[in-house]
Amino acid sequence: MSKLKVPGLTLPKKYESNIRELRYSVYLLKHSALAVFGISIVATIIAVAVLAPYVAPYAPEAFVWQDKLQPPSLQHLFGTDDRGGDVFSRVLFGYRIDLAISASVVVFAATIGTVLGSLAGFFQRIDELLMRVTDVFLSVPSLILAMAFGAVLGRTPTNLVIALAISWWPVYARLVRGQVLVEKQKLYVEAARASGGGAARILFRHILPNSIYPILVNATLDLGAVILTTASLSFLGFGVEPGSAELGRMVADGRAYVFTNPWIVGFPGLAILIASLGLNLVGDGVRDVLDPRLRR
Amino acid sequence: MYVLRRVLLLIPVLLGLTIITFTLSNGVTNPVSAWTTDRTPPAVVEQIRKAHHFDEPFVIQYYYYLSDLFHGDWGLSHSQSDEPVLSVIRRTFPATIELATFATILQIAVGLPLGIISAVKKDKPLDHGSRLLALSGASFPVFWLALMMQYVFFYTLRLHGLPYLPSAGQVDSMVEINNPLKTVTGFVILDSLLTWNIPVLKDALVHIIMPAICDGFTGLGLITRITRSSMLEVLRQDYVTLARAKGLTERAVIYKHALKNAINPSITIIGTSFGFILAGAPLTETVFSWPGMGKWAAYAIVSNDTASIMGFVLVTGVIYVVVNLLVDVLYSVVDPRIRYG
Numbered sequence: 001m002s003k004l005k006v007p008g009l010t011l012p013k014k015y016e017s018n019i020r021e022l023r024y025s026v027y028l029l030k031h032s033a034l035a036v037f038g039i040s041i042v043a044t045i046i047a048v049a050v051l052a053p054y055v056a057p058y059a060p061e062a063f064v065w066q067d068k069l070q071p072p073s074l075q076h077l078f079g080t081d082d083r084g085g086d087v088f089s090r091v092l093f094g095y096r097i098d099l100a101i102s103a104s105v106v107v108f109a110a111t112i113g114t115v116l117g118s119l120a121g122f123f124q125r126i127d128e129l130l131m132r133v134t135d136v137f138l139s140v141p142s143l144i145l146a147m148a149f150g151a152v153l154g155r156t157p158t159n160l161v162i163a164l165a166i167s168w169w170p171v172y173a174r175l176v177r178g179q180v181l182v183e184k185q186k187l188y189v190e191a192a193r194a195s196g197g198g199a200a201r202i203l204f205r206h207i208l209p210n211s212i213y214p215i216l217v218n219a220t221l222d223l224g225a226v227i228l229t230t231a232s233l234s235f236l237g238f239g240v241e242p243g244s245a246e247l248g249r250m251v252a253d254g255r256a257y258v259f260t261n262p263w264i265v266g267f268p269g270l271a272i273l274i275a276s277l278g279l280n281l282v283g284d285g286v287r288d289v290l291d292p293r294l295r296r
Numbered sequence: 297m298y299v300l301r302r303v304l305l306l307i308p309v310l311l312g313l314t315i316i317t318f319t320l321s322n323g324v325t326n327p328v329s330a331w332t333t334d335r336t337p338p339a340v341v342e343q344i345r346k347a348h349h350f351d352e353p354f355v356i357q358y359y360y361y362l363s364d365l366f367h368g369d370w371g372l373s374h375s376q377s378d379e380p381v382l383s384v385i386r387r388t389f390p391a392t393i394e395l396a397t398f399a400t401i402l403q404i405a406v407g408l409p410l411g412i413i414s415a416v417k418k419d420k421p422l423d424h425g426s427r428l429l430a431l432s433g434a435s436f437p438v439f440w441l442a443l444m445m446q447y448v449f450f451y452t453l454r455l456h457g458l459p460y461l462p463s464a465g466q467v468d469s470m471v472e473i474n475n476p477l478k479t480v481t482g483f484v485i486l487d488s489l490l491t492w493n494i495p496v497l498k499d500a501l502v503h504i505i506m507p508a509i510c511d512g513f514t515g516l517g518l519i520t521r522i523t524r525s526s527m528l529e530v531l532r533q534d535y536v537t538l539a540r541a542k543g544l545t546e547r548a549v550i551y552k553h554a555l556k557n558a559i560n561p562s563i564t565i566i567g568t569s570f571g572f573i574l575a576g577a578p579l580t581e582t583v584f585s586w587p588g589m590g591k592w593a594a595y596a597i598v599s600n601d602t603a604s605i606m607g608f609v610l611v612t613g614v615i616y617v618v619v620n621l622l623v624d625v626l627y628s629v630v631d632p633r634i635r636y637g
Contacts, residue, residue: 034427136312140613141575148609151597152320228437232579235439237598251440255583258443259451269440277435284431
């Protein structure tokens with residue numbers, strides 16, 4: 001093969017096939033209109049969340065009671081809520097909280113799952129036990145499980161993250177275990193063992209780096225569902241305090257005004273829909289690219 | 297043999313589930329706090345601890361916990377003025393199951409044909425449309441969808457004097473007072489059918505439309521996508537080509553030959569989807585004031601009623617596991633390879 005041309009970077013030859021595969025994936029992704037649409041939504045939302053303090057016209061907790069329950073106008077793009085807060089600004093800040101919670105959930109769940117899953121795949125002795133534990137966790141819908149953990153832990157954002165991560169890790173554990181079981185059989189592991197590598201070194205230096213790709217993919221597929229679950233749980237009263245600028249909470253707080261002032265509920269909910277739709281579009285695109293059966 | 301093996305596999309899973317709820321209610325929270333306040337004298341607290349075996353080691357406590365569960369003592373639901381949890385479940389269970397069943401029927405009725413059509417018309421506008429519909433189903437916050445549907449189909453239609461759908465409840469109270477419903481099974485629609493109570497039946501059907509669409513819509517994508525991909529797989533097989541080569545009509549090829557072999561994954565996914573609907577029950581039932589387990593659970597969350605939440609988790613877990621068992625058994629009937637595999 002010809003040399004890889006990555007500007008400012010020369011890669012060792014052993015990565016050539018990986019890079020080629022990755023480039024092909026990116027090429028396919030670029031040619032899926034829906035995936036590109038999803039990526040642009042997600043990019044916009046992330047930008048909005050990061051830049052909220054600079055972009056939002058008002059502070060999320062700036063309440064002007066004279067302006068309460070105003071319909072959408074040029075001053076207040078999404079109208080104002082029952083306390084005179086600007087719904088548009090609150091939605092922008094809401095993205096911050098929701099994205100932060102969802103991202104932490106995925107990171108935590110993936111980390112716990114990766115550690116436990118790789119141990120299960122590598123050490124036969126704990127494999128059976130760990131897989132039965134994941135069986136139990138997967139036998140209940142994760143929203144229900146998160147409700148149980150959340151109810152006991154108490155209703156704070158940190159506990160919401162913990163509750164969701166505890167109910168979400170088994171998926172990753174299964175995935176990583178399967179991956180490790182496959183990689184374990186390969187020659188390079190044998191070689192590493194022959195050259196005197198200990199169990200920890202083989203697992204973390206050799207096997208895991210080779211199994212990381214599916215974990216990342218699964219995490220992107222997951223984000224849409226996680227953000228939806230996060231919003232649902234805060235709608236039910238978990239996580240942030242009532243009155244906070246969090247999207248699910250804003251819908252719950254505005255429920256009493258749904259008929260008379262529908263914008264208070266309408267826009268935060270629409271914001272959740274757009275975020276999870278964008279993430280799901282990206283996830284769907286990634287899945288299609290990686291599933292060779294669907295390529296034809 | 298297969299069925300028996302599958303049933304036996306349930307036991308460890310259900311035991312594991314009780315271990316989780318036990319750990320949460322007895323280990324993480326202080327179980328005595330359900331009976332006491334800050335001003336309860338220490339002697340009384342100690343007495344309660346003794347009476348309920350909270351002073352014993354965890355393993356012994358777990359034994360008592362399990363034995364209580366089996367004897368029908370699931371604790372008291374503080375958010376329902378201390379009605380026993382099991383009695384609340386018995387009271388609210390039919391409404392939830394009725395709603396979930398309707399939503400599932402709706403999903404199958406729409407999702408299955410949609411999946412088949414998108415497979416047949418792969419990469420045509422219709423396929424893209426169904427894909428977008430499926431994806432948006434998976435992306436809709438169900439509680440928001442419920443509120444928006446109320447705004448459109450109840451409030452706006454009524455405002456303009458058009459026929460509208462009721463926004464809350466299972467049966468209108470006036471209809472129920474004028475046509476008292478005899479309880480046979482507890483399921484309102486089923487009971488009104490059995491006792492031939494037409495006014496109640498009509499009213500109940502009108503009431504269930506919005507919540508069922510709302511619940512069904514979220515899982516619609518799952519069924520559509522699974523049907524589509526398994527259909528695509530099958531359409532590529534040699535025997536389909538053969539069927540076409542024999543000169544059969546496209547219709548016969550798809551419905552007589554391909555569909556029979558493509559349907560299995562769709563059956564499996566119905567179990568999963570039923571679980572999702574149950575999990576979403578606290579959200580939809582709260583918005584639609586549906587008198588089911590979900591509304592009770594949502595209220596229990598706000599009232600810090602741990603016993604009720606654990607009861608809800610246990611029941612939904614059991615239903616979910618059992619439904620999936622039934623689906624697997626059905627699957628093995630349809631596909632003998634599973635039984636002997």
